[in-house]
Amino acid sequence: MAEKRITVPSATGPYAVVYAQGVIRRAAAEIKALGENTGVYLLISPRVARRWRRPIESALRPANLRATIVFDDREAKKNMATVEQLCRRLIRAGADRRVVIVAAGGGVVGDVCGFVAASYLRGVRLVHVPTTVVAQVDSAIGGKTGVNLPGGKNLVGAFYPPQLVLADPATLKTLPPREFRSGIYEVVKYGVIGDPVLFTFLEKRIEDLVRGDAAALDFVIPRCIQAKADVVGRDERESGLREILNFGHTFAHAFETATKYRRYLHGEAVGWGMIAAARLGERTSRLAPAEASRIEALVRRVGQLPPLLAEAAKAPQRLVKIMGSDKKTRSGQLRFVLADRIGHAETVSGIPVDTVCGVLADLHRRDQSSR
Numbered sequence: 001m002a003e004k005r006i007t008v009p010s011a012t013g014p015y016a017v018v019y020a021q022g023v024i025r026r027a028a029a030e031i032k033a034l035g036e037n038t039g040v041y042l043l044i045s046p047r048v049a050r051r052w053r054r055p056i057e058s059a060l061r062p063a064n065l066r067a068t069i070v071f072d073d074r075e076a077k078k079n080m081a082t083v084e085q086l087c088r089r090l091i092r093a094g095a096d097r098r099v100v101i102v103a104a105g106g107g108v109v110g111d112v113c114g115f116v117a118a119s120y121l122r123g124v125r126l127v128h129v130p131t132t133v134v135a136q137v138d139s140a141i142g143g144k145t146g147v148n149l150p151g152g153k154n155l156v157g158a159f160y161p162p163q164l165v166l167a168d169p170a171t172l173k174t175l176p177p178r179e180f181r182s183g184i185y186e187v188v189k190y191g192v193i194g195d196p197v198l199f200t201f202l203e204k205r206i207e208d209l210v211r212g213d214a215a216a217l218d219f220v221i222p223r224c225i226q227a228k229a230d231v232v233g234r235d236e237r238e239s240g241l242r243e244i245l246n247f248g249h250t251f252a253h254a255f256e257t258a259t260k261y262r263r264y265l266h267g268e269a270v271g272w273g274m275i276a277a278a279r280l281g282e283r284t285s286r287l288a289p290a291e292a293s294r295i296e297a298l299v300r301r302v303g304q305l306p307p308l309l310a311e312a313a314k315a316p317q318r319l320v321k322i323m324g325s326d327k328k329t330r331s332g333q334l335r336f337v338l339a340d341r342i343g344h345a346e347t348v349s350g351i352p353v354d355t356v357c358g359v360l361a362d363l364h365r366r367d368q369s370s371r
Contacts, residue, residue: 004222008141009233010161017141017165017229019222024055024129024168028062031100031127034163038098039066041090043113045073045105048131051174056104056129063100067093073108075261078148080156086116100125100163106132106179107139107266111154114145118160126162131171133183134267137190137224138245140165142232148261152325153253159237167225169217181210181303182267188298189274190224193244194231196343198223199298206301243328244345247337248273251360254322258311268306271299272363280359281338284351291342307371313364316357323356 003020018030031040040063044053049070057065069089071082090099101124103113110128117126130140146157172180187209191199201219202209209216228245235242252273256264264272278295281287299305311318320334328335328347334356339345 004225006222006225006229008161008165008229009236010143011236012161015161015163015165017167017225019136019167019169019225021169023166024052024059024170027056027059027102027127027129027166030164030166031060031063031102034100034125034127036098037064037100037125038096039094040064040100040102041066041093041095042068042102042104043086043109043116044068044070044103045109046070047073048105048109048171052104052131052171056102060102066095066099069093071112073105073112075108075148075256075266078108078112078261080147080149082112083116083119083147086112087120090116090120095120095124097121097124100127102127102129104129104131106130106135110135110140111145111157112147114143114160114162115147115157118145118158123160126160128162128165129171130165130167132175133172133180133221134186135183136167136169136172136221137183138186138228140167141225141228142242142245143236144238148257152257152322155325161236167221169214169221172217173212178303179265180212182265184210184302185267185271185274185299187220187224188295188302189245189247189270190227191298192274192278192295192339192342193247193337193345194343195223195227198227199294199342203294203298206298210302240347243335243347244337246328247339247345248275248277250323250326250328250334250336251276251319253326254319255309257322257325258319259309263306263309271302271305272308274299276359276363277336277338279363280336280351280356281340283355283359284338284348286338286340286348288341291339294342295339308364308367310364312360316360317353319360320353320356
């Protein structure tokens with residue numbers, strides 16, 4: 001596969017996302033090209049460290065690797081306490097304002113380390129080495145960082161773009177099957193919101209992609225990276241267009257928060273969220289039933305989703321209340337990203353709460369009857 005180098009525009013200057021087999025081995029040269037540093041600090045999760053710590057450390061030593069910090073990347077630990085802990089460890093390791101933080105891992109690692117990089121000494125350089133599908137196609141690109149509060153997901157954070165992203169498909173081969181599948185839901189999202197060609201490709205090749213077929217990955221991942229770059233280049237701070245990247249996420253974040261991040265992997269919650277968003281679009285006459293069915297069918301072909309939480313039927317109002325903390329909410333009014341056709345989505349407000357609750361209850365009943 002030929003290397004793909006995609007430029008992401010940013011207010012602080014453009015940066016490259018490099019997708020290539022074995023690109024991690026070139027990390028030192030890529031980091032040196034960013035300019036002089038006083039040290040590289042690798043922040044990595046325990047699971048990623050077990051397989052990739054030594055190769056990444058070996059690749060970073062010529063770029064002045066000073067320390068490796070391993071930290072818990074469970075969603076339940078994506079909080080301010082972890083940010084403070086990492087900042088304290090950086091202080092003890094001697095990190096100053098001219099260091100480079102390298103964040104190696106999945107979405108939680110990227111979100112937490114991005115916020116640390118934005119906050120530590122009021123900002124140090126950041127390089128992402130995303131090791132999951134969702135991180136490579138989505139979370140490592142665009143500069144959104146953040147951590148959770150008890151009241152909701154990603155409520156504290158900053159827009160802080162990296163200076164470089166190194167996406168190596170070799171890292172995806174070591175993912176557990178469930179985690180690999182979880183990332184594919186975010187790929188489906190890109191097809192729904194803006195790329196009908198990608199959506200049709202997925203309808204034809206989704207089983208190949210879920211098996212990790214190299215040719216399918218090499219088509220899909222750079223295409224998603226380019227799509228994300230195009231959107232954030234036009235709306236870096238999520239003032240309008242960028243909201244479409246949250247298709248399914250208003251529901252998903254509520255599902256994750258209600259279950260205390262213990263039932264669903266993020267992509268699985270997004271899978272359910274996209275089904276809910278498609279059915280909400282259908283129920284509000286924005287999306288044709290056949291299109292909603294295509295979206296749901298493709299999501300379900302990615303893999304068996306964990307059961308939809310009982311609150312969807314028994315306490316949908318509780319989920320709606322959690323949705324009220326969503327970043328898209330304006331003056332207490334819920335706003336959802338909904339598709340009006342496969343390949344186009346927009347943010348919609350003014351949907352009655354009873355309609356949202358009805359969609360949730362209906363999905364739960366259908367899920368129960370299918371098991």
